[in-house]
Amino acid sequence: MTTAPASASSDSDTRLRLLAAAAEVFAEHGFRAATVRDICTRAEANIAAVHYHFGDKEALYHEVIERAVQAALTAFPPDYGLPPDPTAKDRLHAFVHSFLLRVLTVEKTSVLMRMLTREMVEPTAALDRLVEKVQRPLFRMLHGIVAELSGPHTPPETVLACSQAVVAQCLFYKHAEHVISRMGHRLPATPTEIAHLADQITEFTLGGIERRARASRGDRTS
Amino acid sequence: MTTAPASASSDSDTRLRLLAAAAEVFAEHGFRAATVRDICTRAEANIAAVHYHFGDKEALYHEVIERAVQAALTAFPPDYGLPPDPTAKDRLHAFVHSFLLRVLTVEKTSVLMRMLTREMVEPTAALDRLVEKVQRPLFRMLHGIVAELSGPHTPPETVLACSQAVVAQCLFYKHAEHVISRMGHRLPATPTEIAHLADQITEFTLGGIERRARASRGDRTS
DNA sequence: GAATATTTCAAACGTTCATTTCAATCGACC
């Protein structure tokens, strides 16, 4: 029986090469279309290496996802660049900025994030864990910020919708990247462009929240 | 040689059944994971029927996409429910509302729209035509509306960003539907819910545009 | 340095799938 992988935390050399290659291939083609052969070729490993080190293709995928999320959140945590004693607006900006950095930075993390994008549209078993471990806590954090910006008398439904609008704006540039480039529009990629986009989205959101909150107070000034 | 399909406009019975079944299966599984066998079974047709009527799986896919877009835009054109002599705000609302109806309505069109969602994340050759024929004209229309709402002195970059924010908010509920439902949030589906969401997005957007336009005029009132 | 465990390797297995083939069937037209 050659089933059992080595101890769970063994990071042999080929094992790491497999993980790196798998991240590339899964991000590029998705879980199903990615082939074990391709991954092993890029990792300069034998076909059987996946079976030996991870058990099967799906277990490899899970570990890649796990590490991807870890890496992205470590590199750009949601309080990225936050000054001490931040205002709610500061926290919104940091949330948006770090979100965009995770999603758009051309380094490793963005390649990894493409996997999550695919998971959202075409879920595998990995999505459930992902939602619970990552997306729910992040959204809860955002929801708190938006609630604070909306003021105390804003109905929860409005706060929810505004929070979703923030996520929507951030994810858009990843979800629609192929359309955006085909339309001839620039896709933010450099730190400067991403920071600028974060400013824009933050401002747009503040305007939206303000107007929605005003409307929910019954104002009709506009 | 049994290659050539009948005349391009022949709508034989099995041909139509194949198109209907293919729309279901492609929407459910995506192009690659969908199997010709599954499609033919659901259409109560023989496996060879796809080859006979369409040539191959990809040609079938293209025709399904073509018809899907046609159907969705016919059912809910971007000026859906627009009053005569509409204001810019009216036109924005109609654009958003029809967009959401195409994307979220639980009837045929939404199933079909799921294919387009997949195309955006995992493009096939069909996306290029789609962008040119559908998305570019629609976006140009939206861009005009947003430009009008922003006022004459708003930089084009801001108008572009605000237009993208609108698309982002509308697409979000389709792109992230699996996450939204896993988070326990309600996904708008009934005409009432969709209309309500359209109101919310329109208001949010107006607030965003207003603030961005104000900022680009150099105001710092806020 | 022999014994043992770990890791790699080439080859093959079994399955799934799109596509093809060719005979059978159907339908319209003379």
Add this chain to the structure above:
DNA sequence: GGTCGATTGAAATGAACGTTTGAAATATTC
């Protein structure tokens, strides 16, 4: 009702893929 083109049917083909196998190579341990 016989003929011919259009359509359907059952079976086969060939390629791609994940997985498995068992031996060879390498590292580890005593």
